[in-house]
Amino acid sequence: MADTTAQNPDATTPPASGPGTEPGSGPDLAGVRVAVIxxxxxxxxxxxxxxxxxxxxxxxxxxxSSTASSERAAEELGATAARTREAAVAAADVVVLGVKPYQVLDLLAEIREELPSDALVISLAAGITLAQLQQALPAQSAVLRAMPNTPISVGEGAVGLMRGAAVTDAQHALVHALFSRAGVVVDITEDQVHAFIAAAGSLAGFVFAIIEAMTEEAVRQGLKRDLADSLVQQTIRGAATMLLESGTHPALAKAGVCSPGGTTAEGYAAFERAGVRAGLAATMSAAAERSRELSQS
Ligand SMILES: NC(=O)c1ccc[n+]([C@@H]2O[C@H](COP(=O)([O-])OP(=O)(O)OC[C@H]3O[C@@H](n4cnc5c(N)ncnc54)[C@H](OP(=O)(O)O)[C@@H]3O)[C@@H](O)[C@H]2O)c1
Structure with a gap:
């Protein structure tokens, strides 16, 4: 189970949640009405x-954006399509905003009249601050930001939660319960979200790109594509699981694979000469910097 306190010293009363958390171990979610816009x-x-x-x-x-699209998504995901945005929101306990960041404030202006006064609004949008969300809604509205990544769809993702001032302890516990099957769920501050995006939100995309590049090279070296896919994906999953389960520092685990004069040592020297480490740092830094820019615009 994730130790949220250890990962985030600024955590605000974090109920632990992780892949092992059973539904029902927090607040009962049966009967909680959720609208996802x-x-x-x-x-x-x-x-x-x-x-x-x-x-x-x-x-x-x-x-x-349309009834047809709502119906398509509802069928694919196993949920219910709403006729309109207003109908989705009208009786909701929780409203999740999954539109693009530039649409969020206009959307809130559209739905604020329909929004029940005790509804909790969760925004997924990068760069839209709690203050902006709060300003677009009636005073004392409960607003929270959640920064997820796509691996939450298989229960192996990460979600950073930023709690607005009007969110009650019960609502905060409810959000942890709602994301309890996402993977690692941590409370973060808005200052930390830029680093969080580099290390989790956008990182999923970078890892997909790394896997793609490694698979292409495995194919170039002569492996069939399906074998290359499974070897690269399984090795990356296995390496991450080894570190997670043992707590070993990655540098030590790497040293354990690099025999003197061996294949890994030779490959690793090429990794450093090619500037892969610096490239990865620059990639993550660019994502964090873009997040800072978006928050200021
Ligand atoms: N992608 C990520 O990895 C990631 C990670 C963390 C946070 N986020 C945040 O998640 C949010 C969504 O990003 P995304 O990548 O999921 O974008 P996306 O794939 O383009 O999804 C946007 C969704 O919004 C719907 N939509 C557009 N206009 C609408 C309207 N007027 N009313 C209701 N629904 C409308 C779209 O419906 P149609 O399909 O019908 O057009 C679509 O389902 C962004 O704020 C982003 O910052 C994304």
Missing amino acids: GAGNMGGPVVRTLLAAGVRAEDLRIAN
Whole structure:
């Protein structure tokens, strides 16, 4: 189970949650009504994790940009399509905003009249601050930001939660329960979200790119594509699981694979000469910097 306190010294009363958390071990989610406005690349995995946590399909309403799109997403994800955004929101306990960041504030202006006064609004948007969300809603609205990554769809992702001032302890516990099947769920501050995006939100995309590049080279070296796929993916999963389970520092685990004069040592020397380490640092740094820019615009 994830130790949220160890990972985030600034955590605010974090109920532990992780892949092993059973639905029902926190607040009972049966009967909690959730509206997801924008079930796309990120909203879709959020829908899956909420259903896995125990939200009932009939209580999880999806509103996309058109009725046809809402129905398509609801069928694919096993939830319910709402006729309109307003209908989705009207009786909701929790409203998840999964639209693009530039759409979030306009969307809030559209739905604020329909929003029940005690509803909790969860925004997934990068760069839209709690203060901006709060300003777009009536005073004392409960607003929280959640920064997930797409591996939450298989219960192996990460979610950073940023709690607004009006969120009650019960609502905070509810959000942890809602994301309890996502993977690692941690409370973070808005200052930490830029680093969080580099290390989790955007990192999933970088890892996909690394896997793709490694697979292409495995094919170039002569492996069939399906074998290359499974070897690269299994080795990356196995390496991560080894570190997670043993707590070994990655540098020590790497030294354990590099025999003197051997293949890994030779390959690793090429890794450093090619500037892969610096390239990875620059990649993550660019994502964090872009997040800082978006928060200021
Ligand atoms: N992608 C990630 O890895 C990731 C990670 C962390 C956070 N986020 C955040 O997640 C949010 C969504 O990003 P995304 O990558 O999932 O985008 P996306 O795949 O384009 O999904 C956007 C969704 O919003 C819907 N939508 C568009 N206009 C709408 C409207 N007027 N009313 C209702 N629904 C509308 C779209 O419906 P249609 O399909 O019908 O157009 C689509 O389902 C962003 O704020 C982003 O910052 C994304």
